Amino acid sequence: MTSAPSLTLHHYPFHPASRAARLALGEARLAFSETIVKPWEADCPLSRLSPNGMPPVVEVHERGQTLVLVELDAILGWLEDRAPEPFLLPADPAGRAEVRRLVAFFERRFTDEVDGVLLHERMEKALMRLGPPDAKQLRAGRETLREHIALLEVLAGERDWLAGRRMSAADLVCAAHLSVLDYFGEVPWKQAPALKEWYSKIKSRPTLRPLLSDRFPGVMPSAHYTDLDF
Amino acid sequence: MTSAPSLTLHHYPFHPASRAARLALGEARLAFSETIVKPWEADCPLSRLSPNGMPPVVEVHERGQTLVLVELDAILGWLEDRAPEPFLLPADPAGRAEVRRLVAFFERRFTDEVDGVLLHERMEKALMRLGPPDAKQLRAGRETLREHIALLEVLAGERDWLAGRRMSAADLVCAAHLSVLDYFGEVPWKQAPALKEWYSKIKSRPTLRPLLSDRFPGVMPSAHYTDLDF
Numbered sequence: 165m166t167s168a169p170s171l172t173l174h175h176y177p178f179h180p181a182s183r184a185a186r187l188a189l190g191e192a193r194l195a196f197s198e199t200i201v202k203p204w205e206a207d208c209p210l211s212r213l214s215p216n217g218m219p220p221v222v223e224v225h226e227r228g229q230t231l232v233l234v235e236l237d238a239i240l241g242w243l244e245d246r247a248p249e250p251f252l253l254p255a256d257p258a259g260r261a262e263v264r265r266l267v268a269f270f271e272r273r274f275t276d277e278v279d280g281v282l283l284h285e286r287m288e289k290a291l292m293r294l295g296p297p298d299a300k301q302l303r304a305g306r307e308t309l310r311e312h313i314a315l316l317e318v319l320a321g322e323r324d325w326l327a328g329r330r331m332s333a334a335d336l337v338c339a340a341h342l343s344v345l346d347y348f349g350e351v352p353w354k355q356a357p358a359l360k361e362w363y364s365k366i367k368s369r370p371t372l373r374p375l376l377s378d379r380f381p382g383v384m385p386s387a388h389y390t391d392l393d394f
Numbered sequence: 395m396t397s398a399p400s401l402t403l404h405h406y407p408f409h410p411a412s413r414a415a416r417l418a419l420g421e422a423r424l425a426f427s428e429t430i431v432k433p434w435e436a437d438c439p440l441s442r443l444s445p446n447g448m449p450p451v452v453e454v455h456e457r458g459q460t461l462v463l464v465e466l467d468a469i470l471g472w473l474e475d476r477a478p479e480p481f482l483l484p485a486d487p488a489g490r491a492e493v494r495r496l497v498a499f500f501e502r503r504f505t506d507e508v509d510g511v512l513l514h515e516r517m518e519k520a521l522m523r524l525g526p527p528d529a530k531q532l533r534a535g536r537e538t539l540r541e542h543i544a545l546l547e548v549l550a551g552e553r554d555w556l557a558g559r560r561m562s563a564a565d566l567v568c569a570a571h572l573s574v575l576d577y578f579g580e581v582p583w584k585q586a587p588a589l590k591e592w593y594s595k596i597k598s599r600p601t602l603r604p605l606l607s608d609r610f611p612g613v614m615p616s617a618h619y620t621d622l623d624f
Contacts (some may be wrong), residue, residue, distance in 0.1 A: 235498040
């Protein structure tokens with residue numbers, strides 16, 4: 165056995181990809197220290213570690229060497245590579261393809277179409293002092309979210325976990341995105357009973373608990389945000 | 395040895411992620427048939443195969459089973475999984491992290507900030523009949539492209555290939571994006587002599603040749619688009 169590496173996660177607590185990295189490190193049962201970064205501030209120390217200046221970034225110190233993992237894909241890939249058996253990707257080709265499809269969907273399309281609108285209006289504008297949310301943008305973002313939730317509801321209804329029988333990176337990435345939206349009360353759970361059941365299941369995992377303690381300045385979480393039996 | 399799978403690539407020739415999939419299949423020396431899809435048309439047959447309706451999608455028929463690979467990540471991952479030794483990812487953890495960082499950079503940030511502006515103005519507007527390019531947007535997109543090219547120039551100057559000593563997925567994905575921009579004459583090669591040398595090297599690979607025969611309706615390629623010693 166090799167000794168455990170020393171890990172530091174640089175993340176922003178309400179950034180979905182950062183949350184996915186926290187969840188994945190937690191599921192891997194790797195201890196890590198954390199620094200919270202604010203990439204929109206000019207002196208954010210991440211710019212020294214990452215060319216794009218964005219979290220999540222993991223520094224790995226192991227056997228006298230430092231490895232810097234920039235981008236969620238590099239973090240998930242490193243965890244998978246070092247796992248003795250399939251970890252957040254299933255073993256079969258179809259399952260692996262489905263997990264990769266869903267992770268890419270969340271990290272690209274969902275990020276652009278939902279987070280980039282709803283979280284921009286509700287969160288980034290407050291952080292960057294860009295003024296109040298725009299009602300038209302909120303409506304558009306909520307409409308797109310409803311469409312994506314309807315597709316996720318089908319998956320949650322057919323499968324134990326989003327991509328199949330085992331929990332996978334797709335579940336962590338989905339939980340990362342939905343949990344931030346849920347803090348702001350933006351997830352239409354009533355529309356999606358199977359997805360709600362899935363979320364209740366993943367929410368009860370010890371790795372998700374720390375996320376439920378995060379507090380956004382000036383905004384209380386939605387009434388059910390921390391409720392495991394919501 | 396297993397028999398070769400029967401593959402069909404559904405792609406759009408001027409879509410960077412589609413080009414990256416073509417290049418990766420070519421480098422894997424897997425024969426494949428092609429269908430060209432136009433995802434902006436209402437009756438695009440891809441919507442039957444892919445929930446997001448976007449190329450690239452690869453159908454794999456092997457041993458009586460069909461596997462559908464949706465999203466570039468699923469295609470690259472499948473190729474890597476079935477390769478007998480590291481193929482488009484290097485073997486060492488630092489190299490793998492760097493390739494994953496660069497692929498994610500192109501597929502997210504570069505796609506949003508450069509393709510989403512410059513290719514939208516020069517290509518998508520023509521395809522979707524959205525009117526002429528907007529000069530202000532073109533200027534903004536070109537400015538962002540110059541910033542990214544400056545970072546890539548540093549990498550190309552320090553390394554044999556973009557992510558290190560071996561050609562990797564990072565090179566294919568970068569070549570996919572730049573080759574589309576280059577068709578439209580948008581790559582400021584004079585600013586980046588080391589990157590130009592790198593591009594000349596990858597352009598001479600047999601896998602890239604088919605891309606140089608692609609023609610966009612109504613737009614001739616830039617003078618040096620097909621020139622291997624440009």
